[in-house]
Amino acid sequence: MQRFAALLDSLSTAPARSAKLRLIGEHLATTPDPDRGLALAALTDGLALPAVKPALIRALVEARVDPVLFRLSHDYVGDLAETVSLLWPAGDPGHHPPTLAEAVAALRGATRASAPAVVSGLLDRLDPSGRFALVKLATGALRVGAGARLARVAFAERFGLEVAEVEEVWHGQEPPYQALFAWAEGRGPRPAPGEGASFRPFMLAHPLEAPEALDLAAHAFEWKWDGIRAQAVSAGGARRLFSRDGNDISAAFPDLVAALPDAPLALDGELLVRGSDGAPAGFHALQQRLNRKAPDARLLREAPVFLRAYDLLAEGGEDLRLLPWEARRARLERVMAALPPDRFDLSPLVAIADHGALAEARARPPHASIEGLMLKRRDSPYVAGRVTGLWWKWKKAPLTADCVLLYAQRGHGKRSSFYSDFTFGAWGPDGTLLPVGKAYFGFTDEELKWLDRWVRDHTVARFGPVREVEKALVLEVAFEGVAPSARHKSGIALRFPRIARIRTDKPAHEADTVAAIAALARP
Numbered sequence: 001m002q003r004f005a006a007l008l009d010s011l012s013t014a015p016a017r018s019a020k021l022r023l024i025g026e027h028l029a030t031t032p033d034p035d036r037g038l039a040l041a042a043l044t045d046g047l048a049l050p051a052v053k054p055a056l057i058r059a060l061v062e063a064r065v066d067p068v069l070f071r072l073s074h075d076y077v078g079d080l081a082e083t084v085s086l087l088w089p090a091g092d093p094g095h096h097p098p099t100l101a102e103a104v105a106a107l108r109g110a111t112r113a114s115a116p117a118v119v120s121g122l123l124d125r126l127d128p129s130g131r132f133a134l135v136k137l138a139t140g141a142l143r144v145g146a147g148a149r150l151a152r153v154a155f156a157e158r159f160g161l162e163v164a165e166v167e168e169v170w171h172g173q174e175p176p177y178q179a180l181f182a183w184a185e186g187r188g189p190r191p192a193p194g195e196g197a198s199f200r201p202f203m204l205a206h207p208l209e210a211p212e213a214l215d216l217a218a219h220a221f222e223w224k225w226d227g228i229r230a231q232a233v234s235a236g237g238a239r240r241l242f243s244r245d246g247n248d249i250s251a252a253f254p255d256l257v258a259a260l261p262d263a264p265l266a267l268d269g270e271l272l273v274r275g276s277d278g279a280p281a282g283f284h285a286l287q288q289r290l291n292r293k294a295p296d297a298r299l300l301r302e303a304p305v306f307l308r309a310y311d312l313l314a315e316g317g318e319d320l321r322l323l324p325w326e327a328r329r330a331r332l333e334r335v336m337a338a339l340p341p342d343r344f345d346l347s348p349l350v351a352i353a354d355h356g357a358l359a360e361a362r363a364r365p366p367h368a369s370i371e372g373l374m375l376k377r378r379d380s381p382y383v384a385g386r387v388t389g390l391w392w393k394w395k396k397a398p399l400t401a402d403c404v405l406l407y408a409q410r411g412h413g414k415r416s417s418f419y420s421d422f423t424f425g426a427w428g429p430d431g432t433l434l435p436v437g438k439a440y441f442g443f444t445d446e447e448l449k450w451l452d453r454w455v456r457d458h459t460v461a462r463f464g465p466v467r468e469v470e471k472a473l474v475l476e477v478a479f480e481g482v483a484p485s486a487r488h489k490s491g492i493a494l495r496f497p498r499i500a501r502i503r504t505d506k507p508a509h510e511a512d513t514v515a516a517i518a519a520l521a522r523p
Helices: 002-013 018-029 035-043 054-066 067-077 080-087 100-107 115-124 127-141 146-157 163-170 178-184 297-302 325-336 355-363 445-457 513-520
Strands: 219-225 227-234 238-243 265-273 307-315 344-346 370-377 391-395 399-410 419-427 433-439 461-465 466-469 474-479 480-483 491-496 498-503
Touching: 002 018, 002 035, 002 127, 018 146, 035 100, 035 146, 035 178, 054 067, 054 080, 054 127, 067 080, 080 127, 080 325, 100 115, 100 219, 115 127, 127 238, 163 178, 219 325, 219 391, 219 399, 227 307, 265 325, 307 325, 325 344, 325 513, 355 370, 399 445, 419 445, 419 474, 419 513, 433 474, 433 513, 445 461, 445 466, 445 498, 474 491, 491 513
Parallel strands: 307 344, 433 491
Antiparallel strands: 219 370, 227 238, 227 265, 265 307, 370 391, 399 419, 399 466, 399 474, 419 433, 461 466, 474 498, 480 491
């Protein structure tokens, strides 16, 4: 457990992706089984420990220390695991700390009734660093700047494997991944992808920077829709839906998964919500469905999803990825004709005659749910990752608005001591500032330090972990679109907002109005 704790501690403060990859890779190469496999599972969301919830952790620590002290400390620190690790009374120094395998076995065996005693017993055997790791592990909220795909990339790089190969067999393996490690270390064969519907790594596109240099006749053109990329697979009696990072999201979209055919099939496309007019309803509608492990009947009825298919990766047990795009497209058109049209439709091709028409299509797409254009070489195979020269994406230029900072909240992980989550607003018709969005990236580390100092120096009220600030700082916010929002008093919310610039040169009364921002919503 102590080695895992040291890994989390290092990942929390590692400044760069390369450093995180190195830390994970070294841990996996030097830690014995089964702890290294369980660490990999924890980093890739592969451990389910349902008996432990954050509320249980809070109740346990409040029984050991003064509840007011705990709440004030949690408010200041901003991270539950860190607060508990520092406040929990030291246990018996004679107790040996558990290994990661012992801790996982204890937590897996815990019931709702036994979980308090199990967790308390483990915390008593650990030092502050170990307690931090245990709480992170038990609640499933690692937040150490290392997501599931980064961990898989670290595994592949450390053992000299192709990331695409690892991702293709990943879903057929179970923690602690002994067959996977045996293959990686040359002690065993490559694991089978697993029975049933398996994941195929996505082909990605490079941003297009020089459209005038393209041979247009060699490319096909499609709209880039504003949903989430997804892969729908059926095989061996199983049906699955995967996200772009290879996570199984089938449980969140049972209505689409149920519509997949029995015959073996693998489709690549965009997951969208169908509006009342039959057209995509925009990303704001899809957000209701994201991260819902068990959507209720009302949500399934009010936000029905469908897959707008881009590509055909496999059919009838045949892998089609090495065929040229034109051949795959022809087969895709035939396959789509046999699928339920309310759940699957075909991404239309865009007729582009010259570079002027290309620029016009990118600047003025026919639907608000279009982000830009996809350009695909007609002879391109389907290759995992970003391969230069095969697929391109040319997104619309981002929109910008000048907004006023309203509230700030501390971040998580290495940002837990900084105010880094910022809520901003625009002027409403009655002359008051109304929230239109929240951003927590787009700024440099130096700008973050400056913003943190500004928030602390200009706080006018506190609401738990949130600080209300003087309405004096203007932020230039970049975003991808504007969506209606019942949660915001302004009635709108910005799509993918990020802070583009700190406008200390601009007074707050010159910031944009809600009406002006709403008018930026493209038809």
